[in-house]
């Protein structure tokens with residue numbers, strides 16, 4: 001019975017995937033990924049199409065005629081430029097702070113000789129992954145809110161309560177905390193690829209630890225640094241939850257603006273134009289980062305020995 | 306120049322280096338020889354300053370270096386896995402110590418090409434390590450370790466990854482460079498040939514302890530204990546007991562036979578000893594050849610168990626029933642006999658008392 005099924009399956013497979021194609025078996029596994037990317041590209045195409053039609057305020061539908069009105073609107077309205085600038089600045093600040101904090105973490109995790117320390121750092125790294133972004137944002141509300149933990153400590157000490165939430169720094173703080181594990185995770189293999197002997201060699205050749213860090217560790221970790229910077233930068237640039245929850249409307253990012261155009265003012269065309277703009281700017285900046293850091297940075301690191 | 310006094314180092318309960326002492330005069334080439342895991346790298350790392358001894362002192366140029374960090378010691382090191390900087394060219398690798406040690410920037414290019422020339426790598430200045438062959442990378446590592454004229458050069462088995470031919474070529478190359486510059490050098494290896502070829506002095510190590518510290522000839526000809534005798538050269542070892550001591554040496558009883566051996570320690574009759582005899586000291590007698598002339602002190606007859614062809618010679622592994630089935634190794638350099646001796650199976654062997662050593666058996 002099962003044998004018959006197996007044989008029939010075999011026959012079926014040999015028809016749709018003849019043995020002549022078996023050399024390409026490996027590529028079969030790429031199909032889902034390719035399909036996903038393909039769908040994304042189609043969606044992007046639709047977005048582009050939407051963005052080129054103005055909203056007809058009388059019918060609340062997009063006009064037939066093509067126009068650049070939506071893009072013009074974005075450029076004309078200072079609020080959108082401010083949102084754009086705010087998102088870019090946040091992406092930059094968060095990237096710098098996060099990578100700056102993540103590097104020592106990754107370095108210590110790789111180099112520590114104490115198994116207990118390594119285990120602790122690993123657990124501390126993976127724990128936040130089990131807690132979603134929204135939950136973490138609410139966690140910050142509990143700590144930083146008007147009647148939050150910090151403020152009750154302050155008032156308990158007889159000090160005035162502070163406005164710690166619903167502002168830009170709070171959003172940045174939340175984002176850094178959210179991005180840190182990603183950055184560490186991306187940096188760890190890069191640091192682990194640097195053999196300790198290379199650092200010792202540098203020291204015995206006359207470099208102190210700072211010089212070793214600057215001339216050996218950092219250059220050798222560049223692929224990891226670029227990779228994690230790109231990821232943190234794009235994730236921050238496109239973030240929605242942190243500015244929404246911790247910004248409370250004061251610190252909207254592009255994603256929040258897109259959300260608003262779709263669901264608050266129902267202007268699909270404008271939202272699509274913002275999304276296209278976000279994609280363009282993001283891609284351009286990522287390309288720029290790769291260009292500055294040299295080609296092939298994400299490629300497998302050149303053989304060390 | 307370098308002095309190590311009673312240095313020990315443990316990892317947890319494990320003694321990686323146990324009470325090691327050595328002294329090395331300026332300009333000499335010392336090799337630390339020992340099997341894998343015997344603590345060679347651990348000792349070298351302490352000299353370089355990467356780790357601190359648990360006990361004992363290390364003196365370089367007469368000064369204690371316990372609190373001198375690696376970058377303040379004048380030591381060039383070539384690592385077991387080379388540790389070249391992959392993001393720098395050969396020339397940049399060699400220039401690195403010069404920049405870090407504050408050499409006059411105007412002299413750096415000249416120095417770099419001088420040392421690349423010393424290791425015969427002119428024309429490869431702009432190559433990255435991964436664009437060089439194993440031997441060329443080796444040379445870059447040497448040039449980098451030497452370019453700043455260190456007081457001391459440490460080599461941690463830098464040749465072990467190379468193929469035999471290249472390794473032997475590089476051994477001579479290292480020796481040439483070392484003699485040209487007169488730099489004091491400590492080399493570490495588990496390759497006895499390398500140690501014998503390159504060194505002024507050899508220290509044999511086992512399980513963290515120094516076994517013997519001597520010239521290459523002395524280490525080879527007069528091993529101080531069973532371990533050294535076994536580790537250096539192809540040596541047969543078998544147990545016996547001292548039967549009698551006389552003017553000419555000692556007589557050892559092994560199985561049914563009494564063998565004459567060179568006088569050693571533990572000469573009280575009845576003491577049990579390990580006998581050691583090197584393959585090249587044993588002669589093969591022709592079947593009809595008798596030892597009646599008394600040319601040899603010891604003769605035995607054995608059975609060939611195994612023949613190992615090494616190109617220029619055949620190695621026979623011979624079991625001798627009358628020596629309590631002891632196994633001897635013999636070289637046969639005469640190809641005309643190879644076929645016939647393998648067939649017949651029986652071999653008559655002979656050697657002299659001065660070539661057979663005895664060591665007190667460890668209780």
Ligand SMILES: Nc1ncnc2c1ncn2[C@@H]1O[C@H](COP(=O)(O)OP(=O)(O)OP(=O)(O)O)[C@@H](O)[C@H]1O
Pocket residue numbers: 316319321339340341342343344345346347348385462495
């Ligand atoms: N950091 C460490 N922690 C624990 N044990 C260590 C450490 N470093 C070395 N050892 C142990 O100490 C012993 C000596 O190591 P070492 O590296 O000095 O050997 P070696 O003589 O250089 O061997 P090889 O010829 O294989 O390089 C080994 O048994 C090793 O397992």
Ligand SMILES: [Mg+2]
Pocket residue numbers: 345346347385461462
């Ligand atoms: Mg070693």
